Amino acid sequence: MASEVLKKGGEVTSEVWGETRGFDFEGMRFGMKAWRASASSARESGALSAPIVLVHGFAQQASTWDKVALSLSRTGVECFAFELAGHGKSARPTVGDVPGREAFDLDFQAQALLAFCEAVTHVAGRLPVLVGYSMGGRVALQAARLVADDLRDGGQIGRIALRSSAAFAPCGRSGRLDVAGGGQRDTAATSADDAAQVPEARAPFVALVLESAGLGPADAASRGALRERNFAWAARVRGEGVSAFMDWWAGLPLFESQQYLSADQRERLRASRLANDAESLALSFEQAGAHAMSSQGESIRALCELAAKGIPVSYLAGELDAKYCKVASTLQAESQGAVSCRVAPAAGHNIHLEQPEAFGAILEEVVESCTPKPAAP
Template identity: 85%
Template sequence: MANEVLKKGGEVTSEVWGETRGFDFEGMRFGVKAWRASASGARKGGVLSAPIVLVHGFAQQASTWDKVALSLSRTGVECFAFELAGHGKSARPTVGDVPGREAFDLDFQAQALLAFCEAVTHVAGRLPVLVGYSMGGRVALQAACLAADDLRDGGELNRISLRSSAAFAPCDRARRLDVAGACQQDVTANAARMSAAVPFSALVLESAGLGPADAASRGALRERNFAWAARVRGEGVSAFMSWWEALPLFESQRNLDDDQRERLRAGRLANDTESLALSFERAGAHAMSSQGESIRMLCELAAKGIPVSYLAGELDAKYCKVLADLRADSHDAVSCQAVPCAGHNIHLERPEAFGAILEEVVESCTPKPAAP
């Protein structure tokens, strides 16, 4: 199933295992990487596991998920990594046909992510578990807020689907797709198993902010993010990243081995100046829904039977505080877990522990096989 991704124009083509391809949304190309589920890890009774959609952090690419995704695929779980605007194989502002600065807007990327989750559902046959790390968690959270708004309004399920110029094939993967027609048919066919406007079965946030607490906080975050954008434009990527990786937030990453640190830095340096600057300006924390709105939305999703989990590394004091506040404010509606011996990037620093947590979430979202 994951060996097929959609290319521009709606054509479904075969993919080499792990190869990055594209997903088009309103003229913007987003990079996608897929890991097929191992046949040896298939579940008894032929039950399909819920797939996973993974969204990386600032200045990262889909490859940041390689270790976790490969491990999960061997247990029978399909994984799809979605690359944010200007990152990885996604279009950058210097490429001719990119729609412009608006493609970096938090809401635009959140809408594209919702469309991608629906596309994964069409091809995988199950609603995916949506996982977002740091900036990717911010986009995933904003996507959940948009979906929750639709849920309150009665669930306009096809609002997102029909805006995408590309989707995964629902059944016959050898033919071209009539995207609008296929999506419309799937809306009807999948109505019973889709949770209204929410195209994912669970939400996992890893070290993600929850939005500004108030107007003053929003203003301060905006000022900080625009200053960071000016800094990366003024200093260039290499000098900026030398400063960035020395922030206290990433102190625990100094314990990684040399090879891991080199790959991490190489990934950061693969970015271009303008994409990073626009990510700060257009998709920074100042652009999020308010913290109160985010927490109310997470509680609403949990009440609708969509599990919500929040993960922070025990060595990450800043986001452990976010975790503790969320646990209290959600009255335990959100599952909150601090992961031992990990800092800000849990899936990099503790991939086995992170993968085990995702396996539990997938298991909770996967129907049990029928009794013989």
């Protein structure tokens, strides 16, 4: 259960604000990046905008969110990117490293993401909007399913222990954060009086946005086919190496619309893909591929349950991405409208890369809907 893992807590360590940092969870180092609100209107009229937690896709890093996050930060919205296992500044295993292999497990990464959301809540003072793209959407959806399970069973997700939770605080003169012993909170030692003040069970995020994310296997046959495909891809990247594999990957029909990006954008995209190592990419396929997800029916049920509890759920697909437009259509029908499904014009699989302004505007709408209006004077 997610609540049991969250009670164990996570630890955040950092050096310079605004650069990629680290988030430690159960012995695994995950990279992260933050964009603090810079607009003078960040606290306008006493309103405190919900922050945003962003989770990238396969073979990407936190920097994929730079354009969207910088734009949002200028409007007063703080953004925090979480880097998946083996990506960006997150720890990368060596071949045959069993503990490292386990860190790629889909459920483990989902649990780490929930703990990260709690850390962001501690820093920003508000529950975040959780946004996941493609593989990141897969992890976010698995996290949502864990939360729905906990809430359904009466779990207490709000009762967690965050070690060194003050680590998101501003840097001192040395440019480093002193996190030793700071901000510690251990609910296992909570007194009876304190226990009475513990908030009711809640989700660690105030809204969920899924961008071009799968919903899980429809049945056992589909799960088996996905597993066979993902293990074949893992073998391919190990055998061919990252450069050759990424040349093939970029040519998949899923990414056809990216040919219309500028030459500079395409070059930066390729460079970010080549920054990965073969073993991390292979483990991502094997341990966190679509075959490892909950079933489609379980996923849709979880999303509907969160929506019924007042947690808005949105699904975004690009107009030029036929595969995920079909996913959006299925979700719209199966959820009977409980999940808001949108199609972004002139965009393919990666909406936030191909149409960042439109994507940012949608996130602003979600944040605004989750931000309480200031009380009248």
